[in-house]
Amino acid sequence: MCVPVIVSAELSLNLEHRPANANLSIMIQQLPASTNVSGPDLTLARTLDLRALTAIPDIHDRLVVAEAVARGLPLITQGQLITASGPVNVVW
Numbered sequence: 001m002c003v004p005v006i007v008s009a010e011l012s013l014n015l016e017h018r019p020a021n022a023n024l025s026i027m028i029q030q031l032p033a034s035t036n037v038s039g040p041d042l043t044l045a046r047t048l049d050l051r052a053l054t055a056i057p058d059i060h061d062r063l064v065v066a067e068a069v070a071r072g073l074p075l076i077t078q079g080q081l082i083t084a085s086g087p088v089n090v091v092w
Contacts, residue, residue, distance in 0.1 A: 002038050004067040055085040
């Protein structure tokens with residue numbers, strides 16, 4: 001499983017602003033040590049990929065999609081704009 005840095009940042013922000021399930025907080029803290037989860041760094045190459053994703057207005061969503069496309073991975077999302085944009089296979 002690949003968890004882009006923007007996803008872990010958004011999860012952390014959500015935990016900061018909302019009362020959250022303690023299990024979710026623990027899970028996020030354990031991500032870096034997990035052997036079956038990769039957390040790729042945000043790179044210049046990935047940010048340049050954003051130029052091809054203009055059908056997705058939100059910059060954070062573009063970052064997630066760009067990472068999935070670059071790795072050839074499906075994306076788990078309910079985001080209708082992401083699903084309709086087409087460059088990534090969406091699961092859900």
